[in-house]
Amino acid sequence: MAGGGKVYSFQEVRKHSQRKDCWLIISGKVYDVTPFMEEHPGGDEVLLACTGKDATADFEDIGHSDSAKELMPQYCIGEVDAATVPAKLARAVLPAKGAAAPAPRASTGQGVWLTVLQLALPLLLVAMAFALQNFAKTKTE
Ligand code: HEM
Numbered sequence: 142m143a144g145g146g147k148v149y150s151f152q153e154v155r156k157h158s159q160r161k162d163c164w165l166i167i168s169g170k171v172y173d174v175t176p177f178m179e180e181h182p183g184g185d186e187v188l189l190a191c192t193g194k195d196a197t198a199d200f201e202d203i204g205h206s207d208s209a210k211e212l213m214p215q216y217c218i219g220e221v222d223a224a225t226v227p228a229k230l231a232r233a234v235l236p237a238k239g240a241a242a243p244a245p246r247a248s249t250g251q252g253v254w255l256t257v258l259q260l261a262l263p264l265l266l267v268a269m270a271f272a273l274q275n276f277a278k279t280k281t282e
Contacts, residue, residue: 147219151226158192160185165196169223172216195226 149171157164157173165172165188178185183203191199 148222149219150222154221155193158189160189163188163192164218165191165200166194166221166226167200167213168197169220170213170217171219171221172213173218174216177212177216 151166154164154166154171157175160178161175163173163175163178163185165174174181174188178188181188187199
């Protein structure tokens with residue numbers, strides 16, 4: 142690691158959030174990607190959008206190649222002090238520009254009931270049609 146294991150606070154890392162001074166946090170490590178901004182095949186905007194937070198999920202979501210991962214050590218300047226990373230920011234997964242937004246989760250309480258209702262409603266209608274048909278038959282007999 143180029144940074145010799147230096148530990149930075151989250152507050153320190155987030156100060157470097159400009160095109161000419163851009164640091165990222167990926168898997169607990171701090172990367173100074175300033176010299177890489179123009180070369181990054183995904184563009185500099187996505188890197189800028191990943192400053193000031195934990196960019197691990199964004200980086201992983203892209204499915205970077207092994208050769209991309211091999212480039213990383215040269216930009217690594219140290220580690221982030223995990224205790225200083227705000228929990229909600231550490232878990233934040235913002236969709237990267239050009240990437241698909243995460244699908245809404247259907248397994249939440251409300252979602253399950255909606256699915257059950259969607260399945261049950263047509264069955265209920267068929268059952269009612271049969272009942273009506275039988276009722277009409279018995280009336281005419
Ligand atoms: C040190 C950090 C990073 C390095 C060295 C890096 C390197 C690369 C490389 C080499 C590629 C070309 C494709 C590949 O080989 O996988 C790439 C593509 C890309 N990267 Fe990064 N990247 C970094 C961080 C990030 C971050 C934080 C994001 C945020 C979302 C990002 C978003 C993208 C996107 C959107 C592409 C284009 C993918 C495509 O066109 O299919 N990268 N990156």
